[in-house]
Amino acid sequence: MRFIDEYRDAGLGKKLVARIEQLSTRPARLMEFCGGHTVAIMRNGIRQLLPPAVEMLSGPGCPVCVTANADIDKAIALARLPNAIITTFGDMMKVPGSYSSLQQARGEGGDIRVVYSTQDALEIARDNPQKSVVFIGIGFETTAPTIAASVLQAEQEKIENFYVLCLLKLCPPIMKTLLDLGELKLDGIVCPGHVSVIIGSQPYEFIPRDYDIACVVSGFEPLDILLAVAMLVEQVEKGKPRVEIAYRRGVNPEGNKRALELMSTVFEADKADWRGIGVVPASGLKLRDKYARFDAGQAFTVTLEPVREAKGCICGDILRGVKTPADCKLFRKVCLPEHPVGPCMVSSEGACAAYYQYGADYG
């Protein structure tokens, strides 16, 4: 197939659903790790198409949602420093921290600018040499190479006023942490598509080997996801879990060598604070010593109030896959996209936002 419409073909979709029905003889609990998959599944009504024996749970793969309040508070505190310009992707603006959000901080006079790429942030740094320009670096392995490239470019151009608040996170370590928590009894995982373009499918090999859980890397179109589910159900039925790729047009087992090199040139693994999970060793990235001068966390001292969580918000449980947005008492009542209580209602990849927008059956 060459065109995107072909991955949305209803006739082929029906055939894949029939294939899943034919294969499915026993319960299969599957988790889509990635928030982009959650949105695609909800938007296309994929859960409703699957046989009752195939259950789908959402995981922690929304970078905005998993960013801990402590880190959001830090970004807001940086925005209050005199002479600072904060640059961020738009999704972060409305995310509530303990006491405020970047949007509120902007209303109070903070110079906070939404950018579409790290190149935009570098441009702002070039144009404002008298200011400290901080890029809020959230994301997974998908985003890390472009942030790494921006740091290298800043070094090459001797841009002295560019900094990164490095909140990057890594998928395989948090998958292992979730499985080790033992809260989920999974049979299969729909592995993230965009992350796997960078890291390949090999980093998931430990999952079938150590946990007996099937893994299939999926793309984001409805047929990609149905194909991945069919492959997972087939593995579950055969009792032979392994790692497969249903997203061959984007992913190979080894990943993108150039992007991986860029990442490891600039970053090294470090602990990261995950909403609902806590601090997990080696599940994030920090700037290597050679590039530490770009690290906003080291360059600026900020005073932080004690961290608070929004009362009644169960984002943490949703991100661990143990609850769904429909379990939240605030969903659709107090918590709405216009007045989000937690990040899962803010982010375009958030489970609560996806359930709100596409899941009329829920809540």
Ligand code: SF4
């Ligand atoms: Fe948090 Fe709102 Fe989702 Fe409830 S509906 S878990 S309050 S984001």
